[in-house]
Amino acid sequence: MAEKITLEEALRENKELKAKIAELTEMVNYLQKQLFGKKTEKLSAGQLDLFDDKEQETTPTNDSTVEKLTTTVTSHQRKCKSKESRKEWLDCLEQVEELHQLSKQELTCDQCGQMMTVIGKHEQYREVKLVPAHLCCKIVCTETARCEHCQDPETGNDVLVQAKTPQPLFPHSYLSSSVIAEVLFEKFGLAVPFTRQTQYWERLGLPITSKHMARGVIEAGERFGQKIYERLRQEIKAAPVVQP
Structure with a gap:
């Protein structure tokens, strides 16, 4: 009798395990289909039972693909850039003229062979020209x-x-105000470290090290930045209301 009960229990347990395996297999297949399968807008039978009759009337209940909704966009015209704006910012730049002169052969008249007289010039086009940075040695003289x-x-x-001359920024040093200003801009404006700036200055022909630049920035800050800071501090304290 004990063996018969054990067998029945084993059969029942086997049946339950098969049902559990089937359920888990179906779940895995569903998840794989959701993750890796082709996404469609299909509705299965009985899927809309939770909605009311009004919603079921406006929503398809068969397995056909739901129609894609389309939106009509009103056509528009893109506004062209004004030529006046281009002319305005070109006029703000420094105007450098490049004149292409006629050669002696071109000045010779094809009809009579006499030399022609230049009567004027004509502007063909304008473009922006980049002038690369370069170094020069400024010799300060007094009259x-x-x-x-x-x-x-x-x-x-x-x-x-x-005549009197202004005092150099750093006496007995080739670090001028223009060089230290560029170093400060590259460092704090463009976040270029001193070690990378050495390559830039070497290409221009200035053998300056990162330590030299660091000392120049610190000294410039102590000599001039502190004065600016104190003046700003006085102006803020003199104001009737100090905004945080």
Whole structure:
């Protein structure tokens, strides 16, 4: 009797396991179809039972593909860019003229062989030209004047006067204000580190190291940035209301 009950239990358990396997297999197939299968807008039978009759009347209940909704877009015309705007910003740039002259052969008249007279020029087109950065050595000189009618009463030498010159940003250094300004712009405006800027300056012909640039930036900040900061601080404190 015990063996018969055990067999019945085994059969029942086997039946339950088969049903569970079938259910899980169906679930796996459904999930694979949802993830990897072709997406369609098909409705199965009885899928709309949860909706009311009014919704079922306006929604197809068969397995046919749901019709795609179309939206009519009103045609429009794209506004062309105004030629005046192009002319305006071209006029704001520095105007550099490039004149192509006639050769001696072209100036010779084909009819009589006499030389023709140039009577004018004609503008053919305008374009933007990029002038690459380049370095030059600026020699700061002062003008000296001498009085032809006077002499120094003490020494008897000529009376001379010399023009004044502005002090260099960094005495005895080739780091000028224009160079340090470009270094600051590249560093804090374009986020270019000093080590990468050395390649840029080497291509221009300036042998400057990252340490040299760092020292120049720090010294410029201490000498000039601190003064600007203090002036801004005074202006803010003098205001009637300080906005956070």
